[in-house]
Amino acid sequence: MKTYKHFTAEESKAEVKEYVDRAAMGLYSTRVAPTFRRGISIKNRWLRSIVTFLMVFGPGLIVMEADNDAGAVSTYVQAGAQYGTHLLWILLLLLPICYFIQEMVVRLGIATGQGHAAMIYQRFGKFWGLFSYIDLQVVNFLTIVTEFAAISLAFSKMGVSPLIAVPTAAVGLILMAVTGSYRRWERVTIFLCLLDITWLILTLKVQPMIGEALSNTFIPKMPPGGLTTDLVFIIIAIVGTTIAPWQLFFQQSTIADKRLRFKDLKWSRLDTFLGACFTILIAGCMMLVGNAGTIHGIKFEDPAQLAVALAPFEGHFLRNAMLLLMVNAAVLGTTAISLSSAWAYGEVFGKTHSLEMPFRKAKGFYGFYALCILAAAAVVLIPGAPLQLIILGVQVLAGIILPSAIIFLQLLLNDKELLGEFANKRWNNVVNWSIIAVLFMLSLALAAQVILPNLFS
Amino acid sequence: MTPSRTNSYANELDEYLVIHPLDDEPELKKDPSKLGPLKLTPTVRISLFMLRGYLILMTVMLLYHLLDIAGVFRR
Numbered sequence: 001m002k003t004y005k006h007f008t009a010e011e012s013k014a015e016v017k018e019y020v021d022r023a024a025m026g027l028y029s030t031r032v033a034p035t036f037r038r039g040i041s042i043k044n045r046w047l048r049s050i051v052t053f054l055m056v057f058g059p060g061l062i063v064m065e066a067d068n069d070a071g072a073v074s075t076y077v078q079a080g081a082q083y084g085t086h087l088l089w090i091l092l093l094l095l096p097i098c099y100f101i102q103e104m105v106v107r108l109g110i111a112t113g114q115g116h117a118a119m120i121y122q123r124f125g126k127f128w129g130l131f132s133y134i135d136l137q138v139v140n141f142l143t144i145v146t147e148f149a150a151i152s153l154a155f156s157k158m159g160v161s162p163l164i165a166v167p168t169a170a171v172g173l174i175l176m177a178v179t180g181s182y183r184r185w186e187r188v189t190i191f192l193c194l195l196d197i198t199w200l201i202l203t204l205k206v207q208p209m210i211g212e213a214l215s216n217t218f219i220p221k222m223p224p225g226g227l228t229t230d231l232v233f234i235i236i237a238i239v240g241t242t243i244a245p246w247q248l249f250f251q252q253s254t255i256a257d258k259r260l261r262f263k264d265l266k267w268s269r270l271d272t273f274l275g276a277c278f279t280i281l282i283a284g285c286m287m288l289v290g291n292a293g294t295i296h297g298i299k300f301e302d303p304a305q306l307a308v309a310l311a312p313f314e315g316h317f318l319r320n321a322m323l324l325l326m327v328n329a330a331v332l333g334t335t336a337i338s339l340s341s342a343w344a345y346g347e348v349f350g351k352t353h354s355l356e357m358p359f360r361k362a363k364g365f366y367g368f369y370a371l372c373i374l375a376a377a378a379v380v381l382i383p384g385a386p387l388q389l390i391i392l393g394v395q396v397l398a399g400i401i402l403p404s405a406i407i408f409l410q411l412l413l414n415d416k417e418l419l420g421e422f423a424n425k426r427w428n429n430v431v432n433w434s435i436i437a438v439l440f441m442l443s444l445a446l447a448a449q450v451i452l453p454n455l456f457s
Numbered sequence: 458m459t460p461s462r463t464n465s466y467a468n469e470l471d472e473y474l475v476i477h478p479l480d481d482e483p484e485l486k487k488d489p490s491k492l493g494p495l496k497l498t499p500t501v502r503i504s505l506f507m508l509r510g511y512l513i514l515m516t517v518m519l520l521y522h523l524l525d526i527a528g529v530f531r532r
Binding site: 038039040041042043048051052055056111112113114118119122123124125127128131135182183258259260261262264356386389392393396397400401404407411412415417418419420422447 | 473474475476477478479480481483484486487488489490492494495496497501505508509511512515516518519523526527
């Protein structure tokens with residue numbers, strides 16, 4: 001890398017003075033002068049592109065990988081245990097769906113520099129603004145409770161009391177965000193996302209039939225037993241796990257907080273696409289690890305049980321890694337979901353809402369974030385708390401509100417008055433309305449199954 | 458250094474400069490607050506009205522179902 005000039009605060013005073021003098025004379029373009037922008041100059045085009053991408057990179061990966069949260073680990077592992085490699089093709093099908101939905105969020109975020117909750121409030125009025133806001137907060141809170149339930153479960157299997165593990169995790173999660181630096185939070189979160197590469201190592205360790213897995217990924221096949229009610233609902237669960245309402249709010253707010261520019265659009269799209277690929281890859285690995293349980297004849301109800309039961313066959317590394325990955329998934333889910341709640345709160349009630357702000361300047365925002373985490377942790381620690389009921393409720397409620405949340409997104413993206421050249425093209429609309437129609441059908445089927453359980457029997 | 462030479466030097470710098478979005482000057486974005494509520498066609502308005510009914514109904518049914526499972530109505 002040839003760096004021939006740095007305009008940073010660390011430059012020598014003389015150099016800065018010379019630059020200011022030139023700028024004052026109007027010798028520089030106004031895009032550079034008169035303010036100093038911290039940056040690096042790179043002559044090599046490829047290297048410049050890579051560095052630019054790395055600066056934009058983050059929101060796309062985080063929003064996708066944080067969706068592989070504790071609930072997702074449970075669903076994918078269960079799907080792998082029940083159907084082996086036969087449902088891998090669904091994940092491949094979900095890859096473009098995830099991308100197309102989040103790509104709309106990217107355009108909206110970059111074009112307006114505002115969060116999703118604010119956008120619904122301003123463009124659809126008070127009723128829809130509040131309705132979306134309350135729905136989001138309820139689903140988010142219940143989801144965070146399930147994340148802490150997973151933390152409690154995983155640490156219990158490692159011999160750590162939930163009374164120590166849950167509060168420690170809660171405090172750690174709060175400290176992670178309350179630093180007054182978006183970049184610090186983003187770097188830590190990206191690191192946690194990349195830790196999920198360990199799922200690949202676990203997959204190689206349990207040695208599934210890679211050829212069969214690849215074949216079932218690219219060639220859709222019906223699992224043995226044909227189309228049953230169980231199969232339909234595991235498919236609904238996979239779809240519901242892979243696409244969640246909080247993701248729309250989270251990524252748009254992240255893009256607004258990171259102040260992504262119009263010129264960052266292509267890099268942000270790439271970030272989102274790579275995030276979607278990474279997430280789907282890891283989800284596939286989770287299915288294959290779940291399949292290993294069935295290969296060894298293990299019956300389990302949650303991934304923590306599977307991790308413990310696999311230890312005699314695959315060693316203690318696999319057991320500990322799986323339990324820690326469960327915790328990691330829950331931590332990622334919690335920080336992303338709590339932040340989406342806190343950003344929405346700030347946007348709707350006009351409070352300062354930015355990770356770039358120190359605590360004293362955004363007490364409402366950080367306070368709401370901390371409140372979500374502490375309240376959810378407290379619920380998990382209540383003896384006899386109805387966690388199964390909460391898990392059921394969160395899955396169905398998320399399923400009910402997801403299609404409508406995407407409808408608002410779709411309507412906003414057709415708002416040419418607001419978005420101009422960033423608005424949806426005709427092909428965008430065809431793709432997105434098709435996605436919405438499928439999600440609506442799945443949502444109706446899920447709601448019907450839960451609310452009227454005898455309907456399909 | 459002549460102004461023209463300096464300008465080309467500046468443009469060259471600008472072209473090669475890679476700046477983190479948080480260190481860059483804020484951009485003027487499209488502001489929805491100036492536009493007011495979205496103008497909806499009657500079809501979209503009716504669809505949203507139906508969606509509102511669907512969401513309220515489903516939420517109430519779900520709540521009832523969860524309370525039923527929790528045994529609230531059996532006491």
